[in-house]
Amino acid sequence: MSILGEMIIGRACLRGSAGQAFGYNPATRADLEPAFGQASGDDVERACALAQQAFDPYRALPLERRARFLEAIAEQILAVGPQLIERAMQESGLPQARLEGERMRTVNQLRLFAKVVRDGYFIDATVDSALPDRAPPRPDLRLRKIGLGPVAVFGASNFPLAFSVAGGDTASSLAAGCPVVVKAHGAHPGTSELVGRAVQRAAIECDMPEGVFSMLFGDGRTVGQQLVGHPAIKAVGFTGSRQGGTALMRTAAARSEPIPVYAEMSSVNPMFLLPSALQAGGATLAQGFVDSLTLGVGQFCTNPGLVFALAGSDLDAFVSAAAEALAAKAAGTMLTAGIHEAYNSGIARFGALDGLQLAAQGGEQGQGCAARAALYVCDADAYLGNPALEDEVFGPAAVLVRFTDEEQLLRAAEALHGQLTATVHAGESDHALAARLLPVLERKAGRVLFNGFPTGVEVSHAMVHGGPFPATSDSRTTSVGASAIDRFLRPVCYQNIPASLLPQELSDDNPLGLARLLDGTLKVGGAA
C-alpha cells in the first residue's frame, strides 16, 4: 500500500492544500518521504460538516452494527501488515517488538469496545414505571445515554498506534455513537495515513454513514484550534503536553457553546518506597524502578519521575543499586527532535538546581535523538523549596527525595498535584503508614498501585488512566479502559413516549437484553 501524503475526509482521500510537512526519522535525523499536504480551513469545515451529518444516522444504527464496525477497524489495521510497523519504527524510533505489541493493544482495545457496545452497560438504561394512581400521578420515565456528537481526537506522539488515529479516544467515541475527526500527530503522518485508510476501509465495508470518520493533517495551533472551535464538534480527546492541553481547554471554554475537553497532560507518578519494602527488596526494587523509568525511553505518561522515601542506609543501598542498574541502560532514541531537546533542557535545569545531586546516569548519548537516563537525589528541603521539581520532564529522568520522618513524607504527599498514578512499595509492617497514605493518594491520583510499577496500563474494565488536574483536564473520567466511553455520553429522559417511538434500549420487552435499573432495582437482562 502506498503512502501518498493524503488525508481522509469521509469517503474521499485527498491532499491538503495548506502547505506540506514531512515525517522525520529521529534515529537518523532525516526527513521521510512523501510530503503530507496540510488541511485548509475548508478541509476542516468539510470534515466537521460530514461528521455532523453522520451523527444521527450513525447513532441510530443497531448496536450490533456499531460493534461490528469496531471489529472491522481492528481487522483492517492488522491487514495493513508489516508495512505499518516498519513505517511506525521509522517515524518514532521505537523498536519493532514494542510497536507490534502496541498494534495488538490497539486491536484489542477496539475489540474491547465492541464488547462494551454489545453489553450495553454504558447506556445506563433506566425505567421508572408510571404510577397513575399516585397523587400527583407519576409519568412513565425512561433514561438512556446517547452520544454527545462529533468528537475531535488528537493523536499523541508517544503511542503512534494505541493513542493515535484509531486509539482509545477514537475507539471509545465511535463506541459511544459519536463520529470522529482526528487531527493526526505530525510526528507519525505515514503511520497515521495507513491507519486512517484502514478505518476508512472498515467504514465502507460496514456501510457506515459517510463522515463517521475523517483524519486531517495540520498544526495544533491552526487546524487543531479550528477543529475545537467548530460548532459541529461536541467534545475533544487529547493526549499530550500540559501547554497543548490547556490551550484546547481555553478554546473549548470560550466557544459560544462550551464543550468538554478530555486532555491527558502530565504526571510525575510519585512512587513511595516504605521502610520494610526498602529493607526487604532494595536491589530488586531498584532494578524494577530503573526498568520502568527507562521503558520506551521514559516516554510513557505513567513514567515514574518522582520517588519519595525515608532517609537511611536501606535507601542509600537502593540508590546505589539503581545507579548501577541505570548505568547499564543504553541511551535510547526519543520520538522527535522536539521531545529530545525538551528532555535535554529539562535535565540541564535539574543539573543547575541547588541541593539536587545527579546520583546516576544511563549509558552515553549516541547518534540522532538518543537520550541518556538520569536519576537525581535531594533532601526534603530542596524538594519543598523547588516546586518546579514536580513538573514533568518527559523522558527517562527521575528525582528521588529523602525525607527525615513519616510526617514530613505525608505532608509532601498532601502537597502533590494531581497525578495519573501513585505507587506504594510496602511490606506487611508498612501497612499502618500505607493506610495513612492511601486516602491522600486516592485524592491525588486516578490509579493507586502497590508493589509494582506504573508503566504498563492494562486495557480493561477497572482501569483508570486519569486523575485530578494537571494530570488531566477532567478527573471524572479515564482515557483508557471500558469506562472511557462515558466521556462521550449524556443522559436523555423520555417521558410518556409512545411505545412505537421508544428507542429499542428502553422498550418494555427489552429485546437487547440490557441490564436496566427498573423502578430503582438493577435487573440484569430480561423484560421490564
Next chain:
Amino acid sequence: MSILGEMIIGRACLRGSAGQAFGYNPATRADLEPAFGQASGDDVERACALAQQAFDPYRALPLERRARFLEAIAEQILAVGPQLIERAMQESGLPQARLEGERMRTVNQLRLFAKVVRDGYFIDATVDSALPDRAPPRPDLRLRKIGLGPVAVFGASNFPLAFSVAGGDTASSLAAGCPVVVKAHGAHPGTSELVGRAVQRAAIECDMPEGVFSMLFGDGRTVGQQLVGHPAIKAVGFTGSRQGGTALMRTAAARSEPIPVYAEMSSVNPMFLLPSALQAGGATLAQGFVDSLTLGVGQFCTNPGLVFALAGSDLDAFVSAAAEALAAKAAGTMLTAGIHEAYNSGIARFGALDGLQLAAQGGEQGQGCAARAALYVCDADAYLGNPALEDEVFGPAAVLVRFTDEEQLLRAAEALHGQLTATVHAGESDHALAARLLPVLERKAGRVLFNGFPTGVEVSHAMVHGGPFPATSDSRTTSVGASAIDRFLRPVCYQNIPASLLPQELSDDNPLGLARLLDGTLKVGGAA
C-alpha cells in the same frame, strides 16, 4: 425557633461581619426582620477549611451512616414545623400548599439519596481479576468511585426548599461523600437559616465530622466568587440565571486547578403541537398549556416559553382557547422585586418587536410584585429574524410560532439552543413527523416528553433535569433525580492493593452486597 440572622460554620452559628441584608416580602414590598450578617473573607476561609478537613473522615464513614445522615436531615427539616412554611411564604410570595408540597419533595429527595447511598450503584464497583499466567501478567485491578471533594452549592430563588440549602445539589453532594458549603440565596435568608440549622442538628445528632456542612450569607459577586475560587472547593452546584452561571464557569475555569461547574441556567422548553393533536384536543391542550405556563407564576426552569405549530384553523382555535384560559388567570406575586422588574422589561421588549403580536394576557397586575401572564404569537419569519426570542424571559410569558410547513418547523427545531425539556403533542397520525423530530430533540434537550407539560419534575431514577448549553453548563449530567450524584464522583483504580487495605466496596467477600462488574460481567450482589 428564633431566626437570628446567623450563618452555620461547622458546629458554630455565627453572625457574619461583612455588612447585613434583610429578607424581603414581595407581596407587601416590605423588608423582613431580622438583619442577616454577611460572610467575610475569613468566614469563607473557615467554612472551606473545615470542609476540606471533613472530607477524608466523612467519606470514610460506612455508607449506612451517610444514608442515615441524609434521613436525619429530612427529619430535622420536618421538625421545624409550620414556621418554615410561614417564613418561606413571606420571603417568596409562594402559597402555602406549594411550599408544603415543596417541603415534601425536599424530604423525599433526601430519602431517595439515602436509598441511592445504600444501593451503592453509584460506586460503579468493578473488579478485573489478576491473570498471573497471561503474558504479560494482568495485575488485580479494582475500581470504585469516590467523591470529588468539598462542593459549593448555590441556593436558587425559585425553590426556597427543593433547590436551596438542603435541596438536590446538597443532598447529592452529601450522598457522594462530599462536604458542602452553601451560599444561601438572598431572597430567602430566614428560610435558609431554619433549614441550615436543621442540617446542622442532623450532623451533630449523627456525629458527622465538623465541616461536613456550612452555610454562608453573602453576595454572589463577592462570597460566591470567593467560594468558587477557593482551592478546597472541588465542584460547584448552581441553579439560576445564565449570567450568574457563566460567571461561575469563568471563575472555575480560570483557577490554577479548574473545577467542574454544574449550572442549570436557562431554557424556554419548546413545545411542539403537531396537527392531529391540535385537531383532537385543542381546547384541553390550551388549558393544560396555560396551567403549565402560569404555574408558580411561571417561575419554573421548565416553564413552556416557546410553542411551535403549523398554521391553520386548528392552531387559531388553540390560540383563542389559550387566550380565554389565560385571561382567567389572576396575576401572581413573583419571588423578588428583581425578578419582577426583569419580567416586566422582558415583556416590554417582546411588545416592541416587529411581527410579534400580543395574543392574550392574564388578569391585571395587582399589588406588590404581581405579574401579568402574556402570550405572544408570530410567524416563522419574525421568529427566525429575532434570535432574542429564544432567550428566556423568566415568568409566565410565552411565544407561539406559526410555521407554514413541516420542513420549516424541523429546521427551526434544528436551530434551537440547548434546552432542559422539549415537548411533543402528537396523535397517532403525527407519529411520522414525531419520529423525525425525536432525534433532533434528544440532541437539544435533557428530557423529551409526549402529550404532557414540562413543569413538574419527578425526583426519580430516570429523571434528567439537564441538557446542552445554555440550558446547563454540562450536558453530561442532571441536577434532579438519582443520577445527580454522578456529578460529584470520580473513578479511582486500585492495582494489587493488599486485601487488608482495600476499601470494603471492593473486597472479595463483597460485604455490602454491591452490584459489581466482575471480569466484564455485571453481577447483582454476591461475593467476587
